[in-house]
Amino acid sequence: MTVNLDWENLGFDYMELPYRYDAHWKDGAWDEGGLVQGGSLTLNISSPALHYGQSAFEGLKAYRTKSGAIQLFRPDQNAARLNRSASQLLMPAVPTDQFLAAVKQVVAANAEYVPPYGTGATLYLRPLLIGVGENIGVAPAKEYLFTVFAMPVGAYYKGGMVPTKFMVAETYDRAAHFGTGQSKVGGNYAASLQAGKYAHEHGFGDAIYLDPIEHRYIEEVGSANFFAITKDGRKFVTPKSPSILQSITRRSLMDLATSVCGLAAEETRIPIDGLNDLAEAGACGTAAVITPIQSITYRDHVHQFGDGGVGPITQKLYDTLVGIQNGDVEGPAGWVVTVEA
Numbered sequence: 001m002t003v004n005l006d007w008e009n010l011g012f013d014y015m016e017l018p019y020r021y022d023a024h025w026k027d028g029a030w031d032e033g034g035l036v037q038g039g040s041l042t043l044n045i046s047s048p049a050l051h052y053g054q055s056a057f058e059g060l061k062a063y064r065t066k067s068g069a070i071q072l073f074r075p076d077q078n079a080a081r082l083n084r085s086a087s088q089l090l091m092p093a094v095p096t097d098q099f100l101a102a103v104k105q106v107v108a109a110n111a112e113y114v115p116p117y118g119t120g121a122t123l124y125l126r127p128l129l130i131g132v133g134e135n136i137g138v139a140p141a142k143e144y145l146f147t148v149f150a151m152p153v154g155a156y157y158k159g160g161m162v163p164t165k166f167m168v169a170e171t172y173d174r175a176a177h178f179g180t181g182q183s184k185v186g187g188n189y190a191a192s193l194q195a196g197k198y199a200h201e202h203g204f205g206d207a208i209y210l211d212p213i214e215h216r217y218i219e220e221v222g223s224a225n226f227f228a229i230t231k232d233g234r235k236f237v238t239p240k241s242p243s244i245l246q247s248i249t250r251r252s253l254m255d256l257a258t259s260v261c262g263l264a265a266e267e268t269r270i271p272i273d274g275l276n277d278l279a280e281a282g283a284c285g286t287a288a289v290i291t292p293i294q295s296i297t298y299r300d301h302v303h304q305f306g307d308g309g310v311g312p313i314t315q316k317l318y319d320t321l322v323g324i325q326n327g328d329v330e331g332p333a334g335w336v337v338t339v340e341a
């Protein structure tokens with residue numbers, strides 16, 4: 001059973017649900033962890049997460065299928081990525097089993113907030129790993145908190161699969177070449193706020209970053225990866241860069257582009273002055289799903305892809321991905337994990 005909410009009109013907004021999961025790390029080990037109630041944390045004021053950004057997170061969704069079951073999409077990949085982020089910030093890894101158990105417990109405990117099938121809404125889960133405790137010098141924390149909380153959300157980019165205009169943020173870098181770009185850490189998002197604000201104020205869905213060394217090659221969007229279909233209709237291409245987040249959606253689309261669309265999938269450098277070689281383009285991520293890119297504004301030039309509508313391959317990839325996530329299409333083995341609620 002679900003609670004009574006206006007599921008069709010949900011945004012991407014915080015909502016306090018009855019339960020979250022907390023586990024604490026101290027003296028070299030995680031405690032057992034478990035469900036707790038409430039939406040506030042009490043932290044020491046000198047916690048490194050607050051001052052020095054020792055903070056990593058994940059984002060994944062729980063989907064309600066037609067039969068009313070609840071499923072997750074590739075949560076093991078989120079566990080693995082959280083631990084890569086943790087490693088870069090000198091934080092302890094969260095055991096994969098504990099991560100998966102935490103996510104499942106939070107979904108099951110808040111099951112009545114998993115939106116009904118067919119509404120387009122989902123339950124968004126936010127695992128968070130932060131350095132806490134007394135620590136005023138620039139040094140890794142001696143204690144850590146791993147928490148998972150959740151809320152129902154609608155489509156991130158309003159209108160869902162609606163072609164969206166993006167702009168190139170040439171005077172902003174999201175991450176440095178040898179920096180933390182490949183990790184899902186708080187500081188990357190603080191660094192993206194200005195460009196995002198600029199893009200929104202100028203009527204764009206979001207900013208696209210270029211590589212931080214030459215400012216020639218496409219990196220990614222503030223909260224999504226970039227992909228495109230080449231004009232010859234043969235390749236799914238997506239940026240190869242050490243400073244972009246390794247999107248789980250993108251990895252999945254690369255597999256589907258090959259297995260479902262018969263394309264070659266390639267991570268490669270995509271020059272911003274080579275947009276004429278691309279027929280379709282999109283932004284992809286857990287929140288964004290697939291947002292087709294209608295146009296990219298770079299300096300004074302507006303480059304429109306095709307007729308500005310949704311390209312046929314983008315549509316096919318979207319239908320397949322969303323079909324798998326919602327349980328309507330059978331995906332590759334292991335992509336979907338059922339939650340007993």
Ligand SMILES: Cc1ncc(COP(=O)(O)O)c(C=O)c1O
Pocket residue numbers: 059220221222223224225245246247248249250284285286287288
């Ligand atoms: C910077 C950035 N790139 C890409 C993505 C997409 O990653 P994923 O598909 O794993 O959600 C995200 C998160 O959604 C992100 O924050």
